[in-house]
Amino acid sequence: MDRLIYTAMTGAKHILEQQATTSHNLANATTTGFRAQIDSFRAVPVISEGLPTRAFVVDATVGTDFSSGSLQNTGRELDVAIQGKGWLTVQAEDGTEKMTRHGSLKISENGVLQTHNGLIVMGDTGPITIPPEVTIAIAKDGTVSSVPMGTKPNAVQVIGRLKLVNPPEANLVRDADGLFKTKDGVPPVADANVAVAGGMLEGSNVNVVESMVTMINLARQFEMQMKLLTNAESNATKASQILALS
Structure with missing residues (x-):
């Protein structure tokens, strides 16, 4: 019984x-x-x-x-959506690198590129700093470029490149803050095959x-x-x- x-x-x-x-x-x-x-x-x-x-x-x-979730067109220059497999890399509150698919970005008061909730977005060489009074464009490969306001469009300056990664899904685990990290604790390396779509956001799956x-x-x-x-x-x-x- x-x-x-x-x-x-x-x-x-x-x-x-x-x-x-x-x-x-x-x-x-x-x-x-x-x-x-x-x-x-x-x-x-x-x-x-x-x-x-x-x-x-x-x-x-x-x-x-x-x-993957469906892509939604926002037209906002700081919105990016991962196309297919891949992740954006951010610096979590504990200082470690974690991953997210939430591509709604913003610029802090100090000109640092951040996520919508204030986490620093990592580039290939570290945090990305945006100069003042510029227009931002994010290319398909994650390259962040700026054009000074009031100048010709050909005056483009490359600021940096988003650190886009694509570690094996079997090595990913969801953390308590909702971000993903690797099970072995080793930060993934940048993957040149990951592509983003500017002016778009990915919905929930x-x-x-x-x-x-x-x-x-x-x-x-x-x-x-x-x-x-x-x-x-x-x-x-x-x-x-x-x-x-x-």
Whole structure:
């Protein structure tokens, strides 16, 4: 009887966790560059002094859906979207290099190129500093160029190049701040094959309809686990009654 209780109890617990993950994905359905989180579960035997007759459910993998989102035209000169595979490199608050697909950039008061939430955008040789009173253009290969305001368009000056990387997806993990980093902690090197589209942003890759269907299925699975616990309680009560009669 307790084997059924172990399985149903831990199954219900992790269904609630998966429901929370699905809700988190839905909440970020409109977040630029967001990558949906994926959970999978497996049964693990309970190791004790006796025989392994009991099992419980554990969250086997917390993965990420790395498929690309749709590109949205903004026309803003500091908006960039990664085309296909690849990442923008930023300097996190702890000083380490991390990766993001959110290409809504801005210029700080000191002229440093930053993300929308104030993280420094890394170039091939370090942070990129934008001179004052210039118009910015970002090429397909990530090259950042400037044209002084009021001059001819041919007076172009190359400021730097965005550090675009494309490490193996198996070596990527989502950090607590929502940015991605390498599992081995080694900053990835720049990849010349990564391309960006200027004046565009990449939308979230969350499928809203699929996520809603998943939430409904998870709710039904949770109800099934609760019914199993109810059946276990009923069986235990009847077994106690039979033993009392005997």
